Amino acid sequence: MSATQEHHKPVIGISCGDLNGIGLELIIKTVSNSRLLDLCTPIIFANNKAINFYRKSLPESNFNYQSIKDFSRINPKQVNIFNCWEEEVNITPGQLTEEGGKYAVLSLQAALQAFKDKQIQGLVTAPIHKKNTQSEQFPYTGHTPFLKDAFNAxxxxxxxxxxxxxxxxxxxxxxxxxxxxxxxxxxxxxxxxxxxxxxxxxxxxxxxxxxxxxxxxxxxxxxxxxxxxxxxxxxxxxxxxxxxxxxxxxxxxxxxxxxxxxxxxxxxxxxxxxxxxxxxxxxxxxxxxxxxxxxLPIVRTSPDHGTAFDIAGKNLADxxxxxxxxxxxxxxxxxxxxxxxxxxxxxxxxxxxxxxxxxxxxxxxx
The missing domain is CATH 3.40.718.10 (Isopropylmalate Dehydrogenase)
Structure with missing residues (x-):
């Protein structure tokens, strides 16, 4: 790939979704395909420990990444993990927990801020669950109404x-x-x-x-x-x-x-x-x-399915x-x-x- 092509690749932010759903498994499987790096620079908004938790259950994936806390360190030739939190989080695949929703929202908010700061050009959101994301701080039924409010659309x-x-x-x-x-x-x-x-x-x-x-x-x-x-x-x-x-x-x-x-x-x-x-x-x-x-001013897409708790953590997600x-x-x-x-x-x-x-x-x- 030429330097000009590298320069014009869009930077795509990917929010992690519910930590106990199939979101991170899907993300790891998808970005493991090196072909993707020819088309965009992916930034996963999550945490190294959460990524590694699911990486261990996917032995066939050829997944390499670099961890960043500063967008000036983005590597366009590699998958980038932007660490949204440092604390230990209890991950229990298939379980609907308060933590699963809390950190899904944290990831989404960090990705949104990155767009407003002109660090990413697009956003792909992994699935969240309404029952553990809705709160006084996040009074929304899903991504769409949240983003509508965020941009005053x-x-x-x-x-x-x-x-x-x-x-x-x-x-x-x-x-x-x-x-x-x-x-x-x-x-x-x-x-x-x-x-x-x-x-x-x-x-x-x-x-x-x-x-x-x-x-x-x-x-x-x-x-x-x-x-x-x-x-x-x-x-x-x-x-x-x-x-x-x-x-x-x-x-x-x-x-x-x-x-x-x-x-x-x-x-x-x-x-x-x-x-x-x-x-x-x-x-x-x-x-x-x-x-x-x-x-919306941001290009936001997502898979057409939900968290699929019944198969989470089993390396069964498509x-x-x-x-x-x-x-x-x-x-x-x-x-x-x-x-x-x-x-x-x-x-x-x-x-x-x-x-x-x-x-x-x-x-x-x-």
Missing amino acids: RDVLMLMVAPNMRVGLLTEHVPVTELSQHITRQNILSKLSLMQESLVRDFGIDKPKIAVLGLNPHAGDEGLIGNQEETIIKPAIKEFKQQNNCIIQGPFSADAFFARGYHERFDAVLAMYHDQGLIPFKSLAFGDGVNFTAG ESSMYCAIFTCIDIIRARQEYATNRKNPLKKMGSAVLGNVVDEKIEEE
Whole structure:
């Protein structure tokens, strides 16, 4: 690798997640691949002793690192461990403990500060558990609302990304009994705006094609099974279409939409609630799924799974989604840089334009 290539490699921060989950095992397995060092400089926000605890249970991994307490000592040719704490911590794989959550939050906060200090360009977060992270000091249900507050973002979008699909969520961790109160014109327009902006800036799609799912079975059946589609969702889609340079269609019945493979005809899909979007996504992404938070100044990605306490510490965790999370983070950083360059020099964009795969066709529900 040339000195110029080395200089342009992004520095990716990786938070450790719950100390008793599969996070550190996944991280060690992933960064042990020397190919990764050709693409980025990884910094793991954790502690040497925690890293070594899991390293011993992974005899096949070729994992070498250097420990740093000062970002001026980052080695771009090696995995770097930024020590967030020095004290002894009791690690008990598979157990939900107060310590596991406490140090997961500490790692996340240290990584966030590193971004604000311009030491990292992207953040990949290993899984945390809501039960041992929520507190008066961390009153959040997960990474997404924490990062939204940390950057004072007007709104953010949980966008699940895979090679064959992208699915955004209108609502995230909301009880099913409270869903309807969140299905509003303002929320739909906000999420659609974030989705369109992200598809253009983060994925290089000039004129995105977006699908919107209905809330009710059969997308309400023209008002026979709920009226949110007729009174809220359809008017919001019409308003957004009139005001933006994109192709948008819906609301679609969620079951037929995915069963017929319509998700492959669109650049992204907006689902109304968590399981409506994540069940088909996790079923169809085949282990390559990534959770990306659109609407933030930092590029943040994570694997599309949780702490998996049942297999923690057993060398059974599959690192595929963690690999994809890091590669997606790198790709989006580069896409944002390209987007910024093209905005400054529109002629460059015209000279390097690539035809997209957007098909402007009407898809009829049967």
